[in-house]
Amino acid sequence: MSITHPAGFTAAGVHAGLKSNGNLDLALVQNLGPTFDSASVFTANRCKANPVLWSQEVVKDGVVRAVVLNSGGANCYTGPEGFQTTHAVAEKVAEKLGIGAVDVVVCSTGLIGLANPRQNLLDGVEAAYAALSADGGADAGRAIMTTDSVPKSVVLTRGAPGQEWSIGGMAKGAGMLAPAMATMLVVITTDAVVPAPVLDQALRASTRVSFDRLDSDGCMSTNDTVTVMASGASGVTPTPAEFTEALQEACISLAKQLLADAEGADHEISITVVNAASEDEAVEVGRSVARSNLFKAAVFGNDPNWGRVLASVGTTQAAFDPADLDVAINDVWVCKQSTPAADPATVDLKPRHVTVTIDLKAGDATATVWTNDLTHAYVHENSAYSS
Amino acid sequence: MSITHPAGFTAAGVHAGLKSNGNLDLALVQNLGPTFDSASVFTANRCKANPVLWSQEVVKDGVVRAVVLNSGGANCYTGPEGFQTTHAVAEKVAEKLGIGAVDVVVCSTGLIGLANPRQNLLDGVEAAYAALSADGGADAGRAIMTTDSVPKSVVLTRGAPGQEWSIGGMAKGAGMLAPAMATMLVVITTDAVVPAPVLDQALRASTRVSFDRLDSDGCMSTNDTVTVMASGASGVTPTPAEFTEALQEACISLAKQLLADAEGADHEISITVVNAASEDEAVEVGRSVARSNLFKAAVFGNDPNWGRVLASVGTTQAAFDPADLDVAINDVWVCKQSTPAADPATVDLKPRHVTVTIDLKAGDATATVWTNDLTHAYVHENSAYSS
Structure with missing residues (x-):
C-alpha cells in the first residue's frame, strides 16, 4: 500500500x-x-x-x-x-x-x-x-x-x-x-x-x-x-x-x-566513524572512505585493505592524530594506532554486508555512511547504459 | 640518462x-x-x-x-x-x-x-x-x-x-x-x-x-x-x-x-575548462569531471555522455549560468546552452585520446585536467592487488 x-x-x-x-x-x-x-x-x-x-x-x-x-x-x-x-x-x-x-x-x-x-x-x-x-x-x-x-x-x-x-x-x-x-x-x-x-x-x-x-x-x-x-x-x-x-x-x-538494490554491487558497506569531534566530522570521514574507488575495489576483491581506509581518512580536515587511528573491518581491529594489528586474513569479506569502524579518538560523536563496492558490474552498467 | x-x-x-x-x-x-x-x-x-x-x-x-x-x-x-x-x-x-x-x-x-x-x-x-x-x-x-x-x-x-x-x-x-x-x-x-x-x-x-x-x-x-x-x-x-x-x-x-602508462586505462582524457572566472575555478570544474565515475565509465563505453559532464559541473561552486553551458567532446559541440546540440553519434571515442571542452562563459581563465576512463581493468587491478 x-x-x-x-x-x-x-x-x-x-x-x-x-x-x-x-x-x-x-x-x-x-x-x-x-x-x-x-x-x-x-x-x-x-x-x-x-x-x-x-x-x-x-x-x-x-x-x-x-x-x-x-x-x-x-x-x-x-x-x-x-x-x-x-x-x-x-x-x-x-x-x-x-x-x-x-x-x-x-x-x-x-x-x-x-x-x-x-x-x-x-x-x-x-x-x-x-x-x-x-x-x-x-x-x-x-x-x-x-x-x-x-x-x-x-x-x-x-x-x-x-x-x-x-x-x-x-x-x-x-x-x-x-x-x-x-x-x-x-x-x-x-x-x-x-x-x-x-x-x-x-x-x-x-x-x-x-x-x-x-x-x-x-x-x-x-x-x-x-x-x-x-x-x-x-x-x-x-x-x-x-x-x-x-x-x-x-x-x-x-x-x-x-x-x-544498488546495481552492480556485491557488497553493502556500512562505514561507522566513532569518537569524532563532531557529527559533521564523522560524516566527512565516513564519506571520504565511501568515495575511495581504491577501497571499494578492494572490498569487491574481498581484500580488507585498511591502508586504503587510512589514506582516505587522511584527506579530510577532521580532528584526529594521524599516528593514532584504529580501524576495524567486520569487527576485526586490523589497525591500531595506525599500524597493523589483527591479521587481515581473519576478516571474512564474502558475506554481502561489510562494516568498517574508524575510531578517531577525538571526541564522542558518531555517524554511519553507507556505500557499495566498486565492481565490474558497476563499470559495465554505467558504460553501456546510454549507448 | x-x-x-x-x-x-x-x-x-x-x-x-x-x-x-x-x-x-x-x-x-x-x-x-x-x-x-x-x-x-x-x-x-x-x-x-x-x-x-x-x-x-x-x-x-x-x-x-x-x-x-x-x-x-x-x-x-x-x-x-x-x-x-x-x-x-x-x-x-x-x-x-x-x-x-x-x-x-x-x-x-x-x-x-x-x-x-x-x-x-x-x-x-x-x-x-x-x-x-x-x-x-x-x-x-x-x-x-x-x-x-x-x-x-x-x-x-x-x-x-x-x-x-x-x-x-x-x-x-x-x-x-x-x-x-x-x-x-x-x-x-x-x-x-x-x-x-x-x-x-x-x-x-x-x-x-x-x-x-x-x-x-x-x-x-x-x-x-x-x-x-x-x-x-x-x-x-x-x-x-x-x-x-x-x-x-x-x-x-x-x-x-x-x-x-596508467594501469587499466583504455582512454587518456584531457578536460579543458575555458572562459572560467579564475584558473582555480577552471581546475575545480575540470577536477569534478575527472572524478565522475559515471562519466569515466561512459568514456570506457565509447559513450559521449555530456549530461554526466554537466551533472559534475553542477556540483562545483565556480561561476557559471547552469542554463548556459557548452560542452564539446573531441571538438564536437554536443551541448550548447545546456541543451542538446550536435549529434553525439558523430563523436568517435574509439581513439585512446579524448578531449572534453567545457565553456563556462564566466571569464577568460583556462585550465586542463587529465584523467583516464574507468574500466574493468581498473577494478580488476585494484581488487586483486594485495590479496
Missing part, C-alpha cells in the same frame, strides 16, 4: 508510453486533505533538471496537493522546451484535480539530455487521474522504477488505540547508489496533522541521517527529490519529536532498501 | 631483495655539487608514510645532497619501527657518502601497512653506493618502478652554445593515476645554478600545472614526493623565468608519461 496506507491519499500508476517495454511509467499521488502541509528537499546540484526547477518553486509555501512522477526520461538539460513540458504536466494534473498548478510537484527520472514526449505525459495524466484509488500506492511505486529490481516502500503506524496515525513511503532508484538511474525520487505521506514548518524540520532531520548518508560513487544527481505530504486525515497531532522519530525510521528504511 | 644527464650527479639502481621477482628495487641519486640547493613537494594527505615524515624535515633548509628510493614497500602505517627504518637508511647513505643524514631524502613505494625489511635496505644502500656512476640514471629509473610498464624520464637542454644547462628527471607510478601503486615519486636534477628559494617557486609553479592536474580516481597517495636538486655544475645561472619554463616543460612531460 505504501503511500496510500495513510488516510487521505489516492494514487495510481499507469503506462504512458515512455518506457518501450510497456511497463508502468507515470505515477500520480493526490492528497485529499483536510490539510495540505508539505515539505521537500531537492538535489544540491546547481545544474538541476526542469522538474526540480519547477517543483522548488511549488513547495515554497508549504502546500502541495499532488505529486506527478514519470520514469523513462529525466527532462534534464532539455532547455525551455523541457521546462514547458514540466509546466504543461502540472497544469494538466491541476485541471483534472481541480487544484492550482502551483500545488503540483513534478518529478522525472531516466536518461538526461533527452526531451520527454509531452503528449504521452499529458495522456498519461488523464489515465492516471482515471485510475486514482485508495489502494493505488503499489502501482505508483512500480511506475517510478527505472532499473530498480524491486519497488521500495515503507509503512509505519504509531499512536495509542483510537489515536493511530501512520506514515507511508515509496522510493525509486538510488541517487548516487545505482547511478545509471541518475536519480532518487521519494514520496512520503502521513495522515497525521503536521504543520508545514514541523514537516520541514522533521524532513531535514530525517534526510540528514538517511538519504544524505548514502554515497555509492560520489556522483550527485540532477533530479533528486524527496517530498512529504500530511493529509491530517487521522485527526491526530503527534508531537514534533514523535513525528520526527517516525519519519527518520521511514527514511532510513527506504535508504537501506535503495542500498540493498 | 635522465637524472644523470645534468653534470654533477651520479646514480645507481640495484636489487636489494624487496621485489620477489629479482628486479631492481633500490635507487640512489647523489648531488656532487658544487651547489646543493633543492626543493620538494609532498602529498597533502595527513596520514603520511614514514619516508615523507622524515623527508619533509630534511628539505626544510633547502639543502639535499642525496635521494634514496625503494620500491617493493611503501613503509606507510608501520609505526615508530617503520620510521626508524627510514632513519637508518638515511644514516647509512650519509655514512657512505660522507654527508649528514639530514641532507638525505628518502622515498618508498609499494604496499602500505607492511614493514620494509631493514637489513635488505641497508645492504641495498651499500650495493647502490658501490654502483654509483655518472650514467646510472637509467638503472635508477628502473629501480623505482612498481607496476609501471615502462620507466619515465625526461631530459631538456637550454642555453646558448657554451652556456648550456640541462634538466633531467625520472618518475614512477602515477599517484592517483595508477593507484595500485599508491604513489608517484619524481626526482629532478639540474646542473644550473638555482638558489633554493627560486627552485621552490619554480617547482610549485610547475607541479601546479602538471602533477597536480593528474587525477585518475580522486585517491590521494600517502607517499607522493617530488624533489628537485641543483648541482650548479654547469656554472650557468638562468633567470628564474627561464628555469621555471624549463622545469614546467619537464614536469608536464613526466605527467603525460604517467597518464599514458
